[in-house]
Amino acid sequence: MKRIMMILLVVLCLPGLQAMNKGGIAMADDRFERGYEQLKKLNPDGAKQVLKGLSDLAPDMAQFLIAFAYGDVYSRPALDAKSRQIATTAILTALGNAQPQLKWHINASLNIGIAPQEIIDAIYVQTVYSGFPAGLNAIFAARDVFVERQMNFKPAKWDKGKADKHEEGLRILEETSKGAGRKVIESMAGIAPDMADYLIDFSYGTVFCRNILTPQLKEIIAIAGMAAVGTMRPQLQVHIRAALNVGLTREQVMEIMIHTAVYAGFPAALNGISAAKEVFDEKN
Numbered sequence: 433m434k435r436i437m438m439i440l441l442v443v444l445c446l447p448g449l450q451a452m453n454k455g456g457i458a459m460a461d462d463r464f465e466r467g468y469e470q471l472k473k474l475n476p477d478g479a480k481q482v483l484k485g486l487s488d489l490a491p492d493m494a495q496f497l498i499a500f501a502y503g504d505v506y507s508r509p510a511l512d513a514k515s516r517q518i519a520t521t522a523i524l525t526a527l528g529n530a531q532p533q534l535k536w537h538i539n540a541s542l543n544i545g546i547a548p549q550e551i552i553d554a555i556y557v558q559t560v561y562s563g564f565p566a567g568l569n570a571i572f573a574a575r576d577v578f579v580e581r582q583m584n585f586k587p588a589k590w591d592k593g594k595a596d597k598h599e600e601g602l603r604i605l606e607e608t609s610k611g612a613g614r615k616v617i618e619s620m621a622g623i624a625p626d627m628a629d630y631l632i633d634f635s636y637g638t639v640f641c642r643n644i645l646t647p648q649l650k651e652i653i654a655i656a657g658m659a660a661v662g663t664m665r666p667q668l669q670v671h672i673r674a675a676l677n678v679g680l681t682r683e684q685v686m687e688i689m690i691h692t693a694v695y696a697g698f699p700a701a702l703n704g705i706s707a708a709k710e711v712f713d714e715k716n
Contacts, residue, residue, distance in 0.1 A: 464495060467503030473513070474540035501694045510687035511652075517541040518554050518649050519656040519688055523695045525558040525570040526657035530695075534570060538577045548578060548585045553644040557653045560635045562661070590642040598629065601637030608640070608647060608674040616670060651675035655688050659704035660696035668704065672711045682712055 471479040486494040506516060517540060524534040541551055551574055559567030578585050605613045620628040640650060651674050658668040675685055685708050693701035 461499075463499040463503035465503075466507050467498040467501065470502040470506045471498060473544065474517075475536065475543055478536055478539065505691060505694055508687060508690070510683050511691065513544050514546055515649065515652055515684075516691060517544065517546060518550070518645075519652050519691055520695060521551060521554045521570070522558045522653040522657040523660040523692060525555055525566055526562045526660050527696060528562070528566045528569060531569065531573055533695075534573045535577050538574050539581075542577070542581065548574075548583060549588050549644055550649075552587060553642060554649070554653055556639050556642070557645070557650050558657045560639055561654060561657050561664070561667075588644065590644070597633045597637030599637075600641050601632035601635070604636040604640045605632060608651070608678055609670055610673075610677055612670045612673045616667075647678040648675070648680055651678055651680060652684075652688060655685065655704075656692060659689055659692045659707075660700055662696070662700045662703055665703070665707050668707050669711050672708050676711075676715075682708075 468479060471482065482497065483494055486497075506513075511519070517537060520537045521534070521541065524530045524537060538551055542548065552571070555567055555570040555574065558570070605617070609616075617628045617632065620631075645653075651671055654671040655668065655675060658664040658671065672685055676682070686705065689701045689704040689708060692704055
């Protein structure tokens with residue numbers, strides 16, 4: 433744990449960059465090269481645009497972005513490319529202030545083989561935690577990307593027939609959050625029982641029950657979005673427990689926090705690590 437904390441603090445002071453030249457920007461060492469290759473895998477044209485767009489105004493920002501975000505973080509093996517892009521979509525949806533970057537990463541997600549419906553479902557899940565305005569803005573961003581790419585996208589409608597949403601929600605809640613989720617529901621019984629019902633019926637009986645995304649990806653979305661916003665520590669810890677219940681490892685949970693630093697900053701990532709450490713300590 434101390435090692436992870438040190439990594440996050442040390443990268444604030446990026447090491448000296450060796451002068452090379454690429455598109456008018458002084459290149460870094462192999463971290464920059466490694467990051468540029470990662471960036472090209474996601475979006476070849478977008479990689480060039482990043483360099484071109486920053487070269488005349490803030491060339492150092494291009495170095496920071498490519499060497500750190502993609503050379504250091506994206507190259508780490510604990511999360512695969514799909515998980516990272518799903519997490520990024522969740523974070524940018526939750527933040528709600530980075531529409532151009534959200535569109536860029538929706539494009540990147542499509543480039544690496546993530547299905548359009550998986551992107552839409554990732555936004556559905558994040559809507560549970562960030563609200564409908566954030567979800568709608570992200571849906572509109574996805575629509576713009578699909579239209580620009582001339583995709584003939586036909587959305588899937590998840591129909592459970594006449595299944596009882598409340599019973600289904602309780603079942604999914606128990607499978608993922610187990611006792612932790614049940615305690616949240618019970619805590620609302622005496623003050624806001626309708627909210628407890630909405631939480632079960634909508635969050636779990638309508639959204640989480642959809643089978644487009646794996647349970648692991650749904651928890652990655654929940655954790656990434658909550659960590660990025662930084663105001664949901666109790667709920668974040670419920671979903672860290674749920675992530676472990678559905679098969680994510682402690683290393684993967686910590687990797688989500690490190691990934692969050694790229695898009696939401698180091699304070700958000702450090703607070704997420706602190707919340708995760710408390711959960712891990714409970715299980716020791």
